[in-house]
Amino acid sequence: MDYLPIFTKLENRPCLVVGGGSIALRKVHLLLKAGAEVTVCALQFHSSLLEKGNAQQITLLKQAFTPELLNNKWLVIAATNNKEINQLVADKADQLQVLVNVVDSPEQSSFIMPSIVDRSPIVVAISSGGKAPVLARLIRERLEALLPMHLGRLASISGEFRHRVKAVIKNVSLRRRYWEKLFGNGELANLLQKGQTDKAVQLMESSLTEDVARGDVALVGAGPGDPSLLTLKALQLMQQADVVLYDRLVSSEILDLVRRDADLISVGKEAGNHEVGQSRTNQMLVEYALQGRKVVRLKGGDSFIFGRGGEELEELVEAGIAFQVVPGITAASGCSAYAGIPLTHRDFAQSVTFVTGHRKANGEQLNWKALSISNQTLVVYMGLIQSEEIQTQLIANGRSPDTPVALINKGTSSQQHVVIGKLSELVLLGGGLAGPTLMIIGEVVSLAEKLAWYKPESNQKLSRDPFLVNLA
Template sequence: MNYLPLFLDLQSKPILVVGAGEVAFNKIILLLRAKAIVNIIAREVSSEIKYLINKKKVNWIAKEFDLSYLNRIFLVIAATNDKNLNKYIFKSCNKRYLFVNTVDDKTKCSFIFPSIIDRSPIVVACSSGGTAPVLLRFLREKIESILPMKIGNVAKLAGKWRVIVKKKIVHPIARRNFWERLFKSIFVQHILNGKKKEAIGILKKNINSNNILIGEIILVGAGPGDSGLLTLRGLQILQEADVVLHDYLISQDVLDLIRRDAKRICVGKRCGFKTITQDKIIQLLILLARKGKKVVRLKGGDPFIFGRGGEEIEAIKKAGINFQVVPGITSGIGVAAYAGIPLTHRKYSQGVIFITGHKSNDGFLNNWSILSDSSYTLVIYMGTLQALEISKKLIFFGRLKSTPVAIISQGTTFNQKVIISSLDQIDKIIKSFITPSLLIIGDVVSLHKKLSWFQNEKHML
């Protein structure tokens, strides 16, 4: 370890910055966020720094550097274009045991600025020791993505109650367990959602209780397949989950984003295979939540678009379990985009209709006269098995036989397969497709050849 990470309290401490250009400005802004007293030495100052001077945010104390200005200073930043001056400042600070940072010259630094993720009072600092700044930026983006913007509010509220909790729960191990359970509960989500009163209510209730906190259930939409299409909020939830109940259709790339020590249970349904019933899935969700677990129900696409999310939430609500829903990019939208098919277009389609290809117990209940209107794009989920019957119905109610049709399997993944045909030719191509597949019917499909950008493998008929 070449550098020891430290967090310095700079509030009301005098800092000297020699130089007043763009680089110096960036450091000054950081120092001001730490509530330091910033003194500047520079012959000329940039317009940004001049604004800070006029607003009395910083002090412009001199135009020329002198050793006397190092007296009663906490740390120094050298940010001039004069290498000899920077070297002189560095040596002078070392003799006085002052922390000094020479911008863009690691050899003349007794400390360096890390890359900072600020969720005050939670602050994460990362450094590569100046060896790989681009890699460091990449890592920072990763960390930024999994830390909710308001997570600092959780720490603030916990800090206010820390003394009270310590008095109520004297034993250190019991107190640690209390905080661990609390931070895994809906308490955190209430704060993130701005429900401070509800969060405090949960905290008060559990200070005087030895019961394990009731868990919660979160429905998360995983998107259509590509892990890059998982929402930021979805990623954050997967990193917090204790148990994840997921479908068969969830890609391995998305599953790899789940917290490593979280338990994974596959509860997906597949046509032709004996699988767990919907009632059993709901019972399992509620059972796990009542054990104090943070349970994630991970569904392909969006939970509320043919994902039976509404049924699950109704049962969870009835059972009195805390819940939330994280929407996802529904397959109809994501897959169409990756196939280069705009679902609406001023010249081709005035709207889009989503339906499912599965039969209900009483047969198809769709309004076929509306579905056969050529001014609408029709997107059919799970439509492969009923594709022939659907095409006959549409033609019977007025859709042209020549209406373009796209059949897409494993959309948004590198195994994506697209076949373009027409409504009256579906029977000739549907047998070559695996399930589940998505059907897109409408004139916008004709744009696929022109706008396709993602596919590795393309089949046209």
């Protein structure tokens, strides 16, 4: 991070703008919106600056810049078209430890002016660190379209009600939950959008009487690895969580999207190495919920496809804990799509079967005869260790040794690696792979080279959004 994003209070603080043209005018306008006392120094002034001076909104000094003008100033903006003057302003400001911005010259500036989405008191600032101002402006335009105009009123009325909430709900975490619930269902925003302020206040008051101290659990599928494959609901719950219990397959990029002050607890598992046993994970979900905390159980892929989600929910039901389930893109769908392998195809496969190579000790054997029929796609989760058995059993039960096979290692991530060969080569194909690997067996694998679109080395992904395509 090249710059620390901060919001500075300028109300009644003296600020200086050096320059009298249209660029200086834009900066003056922003400073006035923030309540600053603005002085403009220039030899010539834009007509609008003259109008503001005559209206005593700003102070105009018709003179060349001198260092004395920086005395007692909070910040200064150099907005001239003269590089020498701009450099002089920057140098003198640094000497006096006055914040300085030189327009279009971040290397000379101690602060930079971001692109702004103004829904006061909600203000969103977007910065590229001075490297790509047009890109920052495009992002701002997108946010302008997304954020409703009544957002400021929503923030204002909530601010007026804060003292009431604080008096009734003493616990900080429970107060946060009250606001999350109030903002989350959209009813308050809808009332304000319609101008029904009285009803909005009634809703806020009535919500105070509800029980906000109850904990709950959300079973959230995090998808196969690419954070852009998270569902919107998954992201919302991750941002609201007090505690997140996550698996080994959840990528660090996804964990970075969890609310910053949430407790992150690894309960990862891999073959032969369970960091936290399943029974203990089940108990932790119950314990944290009984403490009144919002718990997210974050699992790679989808919780209900070889994710033991059902086992965890059974425990929650027995303990009387409220829960919800948010499906995720399972590894089979995500990895096959990124590898260019359709799981079904009219010419090659009329069905697809998901199995896991990792089963409970003394568990039932797979029905290899059923798994070996032609015209179906077989997807094996966690199958690397059992490669030899899978290869031997499928061929012994009638699957052709020449059946195409794909091993997708760290699928959908920037480290994705796809190895393609034949069923008779399965053991050899997986010999050099480590980490999460999905196995796809069937004739659909033959389409991989033709349909592949994801290039991990450039991290490019297809998009129908012209804005995103142009950014790629």
